[in-house]
Structures are given as C-alpha cells and as structure tokens.
Amino acid sequence: PDQGRRKFLNTAAFAGLAGAGLSVGLSACKQEQAAAPAAAAPAAAPRAAAAASAGAAGKYHLEPGELDTYYGLWSGGHTGDFRVLGLPSGRELHRVPCFVPDALVGWGHTNESKAIMGTKPDGSLRYTVADTHHTHASYKDGNYDGRYAWINDKINSRIARIRLDYFICDKITQLPNVQGFHGIFPDKRDPVDPAINYTTRVFCGAEFHTPLPNDGRDTENTEKYRALFSCVDAETMEVRWQVLIDGNCDLVATSYDGKLAASNQYNTEGGHHYEGMMSAERDSCIFFNIARIEQAVKDGKFTTYGDSKVPVVDGTKATNADPATALVGYVSVPKNPHGVNASPDGKYFICAGKLSPTATVIELAKVLDWFDGKLADIDQAIVAEVELGLGPLHTAFDGRGNAYTTLFLDSQMVKWNIDAAIKFHSGDTSAQYVVDRLDVHYQPGHTNASQSETVAADGKWLMVGCKFSKDRFLPVGPLHAETEQIVDISGDKMKLVADHPVRPEPHDFIIFKRELLNPKQVYSLDEFPLAVKDPKEAGVTRNGNKVTVKITSLAPAFDPREFTVKRGDEVTIILTNLDKIEDLTHGFAIPNHNINFIVNPQETASVTFKVDKPGVYWYYCTHFCHALHLEMRGRMIVEA
Numbered sequence: 001p002d003q004g005r006r007k008f009l010n011t012a013a014f015a016g017l018a019g020a021g022l023s024v025g026l027s028a029c030k031q032e033q034a035a036a037p038a039a040a041a042p043a044a045a046p047r048a049a050a051a052a053s054a055g056a057a058g059k060y061h062l063e064p065g066e067l068d069t070y071y072g073l074w075s076g077g078h079t080g081d082f083r084v085l086g087l088p089s090g091r092e093l094h095r096v097p098c099f100v101p102d103a104l105v106g107w108g109h110t111n112e113s114k115a116i117m118g119t120k121p122d123g124s125l126r127y128t129v130a131d132t133h134h135t136h137a138s139y140k141d142g143n144y145d146g147r148y149a150w151i152n153d154k155i156n157s158r159i160a161r162i163r164l165d166y167f168i169c170d171k172i173t174q175l176p177n178v179q180g181f182h183g184i185f186p187d188k189r190d191p192v193d194p195a196i197n198y199t200t201r202v203f204c205g206a207e208f209h210t211p212l213p214n215d216g217r218d219t220e221n222t223e224k225y226r227a228l229f230s231c232v233d234a235e236t237m238e239v240r241w242q243v244l245i246d247g248n249c250d251l252v253a254t255s256y257d258g259k260l261a262a263s264n265q266y267n268t269e270g271g272h273h274y275e276g277m278m279s280a281e282r283d284s285c286i287f288f289n290i291a292r293i294e295q296a297v298k299d300g301k302f303t304t305y306g307d308s309k310v311p312v313v314d315g316t317k318a319t320n321a322d323p324a325t326a327l328v329g330y331v332s333v334p335k336n337p338h339g340v341n342a343s344p345d346g347k348y349f350i351c352a353g354k355l356s357p358t359a360t361v362i363e364l365a366k367v368l369d370w371f372d373g374k375l376a377d378i379d380q381a382i383v384a385e386v387e388l389g390l391g392p393l394h395t396a397f398d399g400r401g402n403a404y405t406t407l408f409l410d411s412q413m414v415k416w417n418i419d420a421a422i423k424f425h426s427g428d429t430s431a432q433y434v435v436d437r438l439d440v441h442y443q444p445g446h447t448n449a450s451q452s453e454t455v456a457a458d459g460k461w462l463m464v465g466c467k468f469s470k471d472r473f474l475p476v477g478p479l480h481a482e483t484e485q486i487v488d489i490s491g492d493k494m495k496l497v498a499d500h501p502v503r504p505e506p507h508d509f510i511i512f513k514r515e516l517l518n519p520k521q522v523y524s525l526d527e528f529p530l531a532v533k534d535p536k537e538a539g540v541t542r543n544g545n546k547v548t549v550k551i552t553s554l555a556p557a558f559d560p561r562e563f564t565v566k567r568g569d570e571v572t573i574i575l576t577n578l579d580k581i582e583d584l585t586h587g588f589a590i591p592n593h594n595i596n597f598i599v600n601p602q603e604t605a606s607v608t609f610k611v612d613k614p615g616v617y618w619y620y621c622t623h624f625c626h627a628l629h630l631e632m633r634g635r636m637i638v639e640a
C-alpha cells in the first residue's frame with residue numbers, strides 16, 4: 001500500500017505504536033493484489049461510484065417507497081443502544097433501547113422497562129450508562145431464525161436480549177465476577193443433541209482480569225488476577241457456567257457443529273499497562289470444548305466465587321495441558337489479536353492480528369483432533385498465517401472462499417482467498433492470496449457482509465464501520481460522525497458505493513435477508529398482565545395514599561379525560577392503548593412530573609410518581625396520532 005497515504009492518515013497512530021516498541025515494523029505487506037488497483041484518489045472514487053445507483057449486487061440507492069432487501073442490526077457503542085438499519089440504503093429505521101434510558105419510548109421511566117433494566121432499593125435505575133459493542137442473532141440450521149438478538153454492555157458486564165418479533169428488549173443479565181465483557185456469540189447448535197439444531201447458549205468473553213472474588217483482596221497481587229468466560233442460557237438468560245482462564249478474552253466465535261467456541265486473547269501476559277500487554281510476540285486464541293465443560297459441571301468439578309452460585313470450571317493452562325481431559329486449548333497466535341470470525345463453510349476460525357500484520361487461519365477439525373489425542377501440538381491446527389497489511393481487526397466472508405479483513409492502520413479493506421493463503425503458508429509461494437484492496441474512509445474497525453456469519457453467506461454487500469470520518473461529511477464541531485461505507489462485493493473487485501454518517505459510535509453489526517424476519521406491528525392485549533381491556537375499567541382507585549389511575553387511549557382521546565389526586569399521593573398510571581391500527585402509537589406526558597412514554601397499538605405501560613404540588617396539570621399525547629393529536633389531552637388535578 002501507498003506509504004504516503006499511510007503517513008497522511010496515521011501519523012498519530014504510528015507515533016504511538018512506534019513509541020510503544022511495535023516490533024512488527026511498518027513494512028508494506030509483501031503480497032500486493034495481482035492486478036494494480038484502480039488508483040483513483042480517495043476523494044474522487046466514491047463520487048464516480050455515486051453516479052450510478054445500481055451495481056452488480058443490486059440497487060443501493062432506493063427511490064421513495066422502495067424497501068430495503070436486508071436488515072442490519074447494529075450496536076450503538078457508548079450511546080448504549082441497539083440500532084436497526086435497512087440495507088443497502090443505510091437508512092436507520094429504529095433504535096431499540098435496552099441498557100440506558102430512552103426519552104422517546106419512556107424506557108427507564110415506565111415500571112415495565114425499569115423491571116427489565118434493574119433498580120436499586122430506592123426504585124431508581126441501577127445503571128444509566130452502557131457501552132454496546134457486539135450484536136448477534138439466534139441461529140437455526142446455521143442461519144438466523146429471527147427469534148432473538150443479543151448485545152453486550154462492556155461497562156457493566158450486562159447482556160441484553162432483543163426479541164425480534166417486536167424489536168424490544170425483554171431481558172438483561174449481569175455476569176457475575178466479570179469486568180469488561182466484550183465478545184459475544186450465540187452457539188449454532190448443541191454439541192451433543194442433534195435435535196437441538198438452534199441456539200440455546202450465548203458465550204461471553206471478559207476482557208479485563210481482576211482478583212477473584214473482587215472484594216478488596218489481592219488488589220496489588222496482579223499475578224492472581226484472572227478472567228472468566230461465561231455461558232448464558234438463551235431462553236432463561238441465566239448464567240449456566242463460567243470458565244476460569246489464564247490471560248483474557250476479546251471477541252468470540254462459535255463453530256457450526258456446536259462443539260467449539262473460541263476467544264482471542266491479547267493479554268496472555270497478564271499486563272496491567274499496555275507495555276506489558278504487548279510484551280510477548282505471540283498471544284492466543286483459546287478454544288472451549290463445550291461438551292466437556294458441561295460434563296465437568298455435571299460431575300461437580302467446579303467452584304464458585306463470592307455471592308455467585310454460578311459453577312466455575314478450571315480452564316487455566318496448568319490444569320489443561322493433557323488433551324485427553326482438557327476443557328480448553330490455547331492456540332498460539334501473533335501479538336495482540338483482535339477479531340475471531342468463523343468461515344461460512346464451517347471449517348476455519350480466522351484471527352486478525354491487530355499488532356501483527358497477519359491473519360491466522362485455524363482449522364477446527366484439527367482442534368478437535370487435538371482434543372481427541374490425534375494431534376501432538378494444538379498449534380498444528382494453524383493452517384495459514386499470512387501477511388495482509390497493517391492493523392487487521394475483523395473479517396467477513398462472501399461464501400465463495402474469500403475473506404475481507406479491515407486494516408485499521410492502512411485504512412483499507414483487503415480481500416483475500418482462504419485456500420490460496422493455506423497453499424501459500426504450506427510453501428507454495430506462487431499462491432496469490434491477496435485478491436483486491438480498497439481504500440476506505442477512514443480507519444475501519446468492524447466489517448460484515450450480507451449473511452456473512454451464516455451458511456447462507458451471499459457475497460453481495462459489505463459494510464465497513466470506519467472509526468474516523470475526518471473530511472467525509474460537513475463539520476459539526478469537534479465530535480465527528482463515523483462513516484459506514486457500503487461496498488459491492490459481488491464481483492472480483494470491491495466497489496465502494498455509498499457513505500453513511502452514523503452517530504458515534506457503533507462497533508459490530510450483522511446483515512441478513514429481510515425474509516428471515518417477520519415483525520409484528522400490533523401487540524396483543526394479553527401480553528400485558530395490567531392491560532385495561534375496556535374503557536369501563538378506566539378510573540381511579542385509592543389505597544391509603546397510593547392511587548392507581550387506569551387510563552385507555554383511543555384516538556383522539558384518553559379515558560378518563562380528567563382525574564383527581566391529593567398532594568402527597570404516590571400515583572401509578574396504567575395506560576393501555578386500545579387502538580388496533582398499525583402505526584397508531586400514543587404518547588403520554590405530564591408537565592412538571594418528568595413523565596413521558598409511549599404505548600404502541602394494544603400495548604400497556606405504567607409509571608409511578610409522587611405528586612407534591614397542588615394544581616392543574618394537562619397530561620397530553622406526545623406522539624402524533626390523529627388530526628386531533630394536539631387536542632388529545634386531559635387534566636390531572638392535584639388537590640391541596
């Protein structure tokens with residue numbers, strides 16, 4: 001790649017790494033693409049592409065009223081939300097609140113959402129910040145089945161489940177004894193029971209190591225710090241088991257046969273400063289043998305930490321050296337790897353090098369051979385370790401044997417052929433594994449392709465999540481948008497077709513065919529135990545100073561249209577939207593009481609608050625619903 005462009009883009013990043021003693025050197029990757037790139041200046045290329053709105057992969061600029069052909073599920077980063085995009089247009093369709101409050105929905109204000117989010121004894125929210133990185137959806141037969149998605153909160157080590165029928169969060173679990181929960185991946189089938197051909201577990205990697213339990217002991221004895229890898233039950237959302245490991249976890253991948261999960265480890269050194277974390281030339285990708293771990297739990301070979309009842313099995317190196325009994329295996333990979341991704345043919349996990357300019361291809365059948373005693377050294381499962389360029393982070397697939405890896409420092413996507421890389425690694429230096437390179441704008445983190453992480457990878461669209469937009473959009477002050485770029489990968493050459501700004505700062509995402517989802521647009525009253533099914537039930541009931549007000553909405557009126565309470569009351573409003581028409585959502589706000597939430601068609605929600613100041617308060621509908629939307633209001637009268 002062009003050294004000038006590297007210099008322009010990466011002065012700060014390079015300076016930092018050089019100062020930290022980056023040992024890989026900043027040499028260009030020895031493998032250039034076979035054909036010379038279409039060497040357009042970075043700024044000119046997308047303009048040329050934008051002249052056409054259809055490429056080989058299909059149309060990407062949609063006319064008014066045209067629907068996207070793919071859903072994209074996105075993490076929101078430290079906005080803490082979960083986003084839904086339509087692709088290939090890149091239009092943001094929805095944000096599903098989960099870990100943090102949301103003013104539109106009233107998430108974190110309604111009693112129902114607070115119960116999901118978790119409260120302190122005084123009723124206030126336990127957490128109001130989150131940092132979402134990775135979202136993945138449930139599988140059946142190796143493809144998405146449209147039931148659930150999961151997303152992580154790195155700050156508070158929480159996992160949230162999103163129901164994909166209503167696009168709502170229905171459960172949140174905090175992992176015990178874990179900090180820096182980062183990687184997340186659902187399993188794709190059961191390792192033992194062939195009838196369970198769908199997701200029943202979600203694996204969670206912890207990035208930060210701590211004393212265990214973390215209760216004030218051993219704070220200075222960093223030798224004793226450890227991290228846990230956790231398994232969460234997909235249905236109950238309870239933590240089934242954890243594995244004590246050496247080093248740490250980063251991203252997580254799962255095999256299509258259900259037998260293996262893996263996590264990259266960048267801190268096998270156990271460092272607590274970056275110099276220590278990058279002192280070794282190689283770190284690891286740790287493989288978890290799911291069936292053996294669950295057998296060990298069944299056999300009672302576990303411990304627990306602190307208040308947690310979750311069984312923890314021992315996956316440290318010292319106790320897992322013998323493959324015959326090992327629960328885990330540590331495969332050596334170069335310096336501080338980042339992403340680990342499963343190829344859609346089910347054969348390989350690919351570890352991206354981050355501080356090494358390489359990708360490591362690990363053959364899963366050989367990892368299983370090691371557990372079966374048929375491979376002397378687990379590192380023999382490495383079938384390729386090839387140079388790609390600087391700062392490889394994450395890899396996507398096209399289902400035609402090619403991988404697409406983000407090069408953070410080079411601000412590029414590199415397309416490479418997995419079989420050719422394996423040939424090259426085994427000595428055939430004539431094998432051209434790099435197929436194409438594409439400049440992106442700028443410094444890409446995650447990437448994913450349509451259907452990439454399924455058996456149905458279709459090789460049409462590739463999204464690239466660029467962490468720096470620099471000059472890409474109108475300036476809006478010091479905080480820049482991020483750039484999500486969409487690339488047509490249906491041909492031999494990657495073709496950049498559009499940029500979309502996104503509010504910082506999404507990380508990971510998945511893209512799948514719209515046919516795989518069938519969202520419902522109207523709730524059923526029966527889903528809500530508190531539903532006010534008939535306007536005749538509406539009204540005020542009092543129990544001491546606790547007052548319950550049942551209200552229904554039916555455009556353009558609330559019923560009752562007024563109610564009276566007394567100063568000092570604790571008021572609970574239960575609101576059921578009796579409108580059955582799709583898209584007929586109402587809002588409910590009360591001035592000066594910090595109340596606003598919505599009820600979708602046939603939904604019920606409730607809020608509880610104190611009334612301290614006598615007077616008249618007009619409650620009103622905040623969500624445009626009707627020609628008489630502004631008139632949709634009523635009086636809460638607070639008596640002295």
Ligand code: K7E
Nearest residue numbers: 133393445446507508
């Ligand atoms: Cu690469 Cu949290 Cu997935 Cu961000 S991690 S980009």
Ligand code: RUQ
Nearest residue numbers: 062089090091500
């Ligand atoms: S831009 S509808 Cu024209 Cu987001 Cu694509």
Ligand code: CUA
Nearest residue numbers: 586621623625
């Ligand atoms: Cu109801 Cu606006």
Ligand code: CA
Nearest residue numbers: 266277278336
């Ligand atoms: Ca390291």
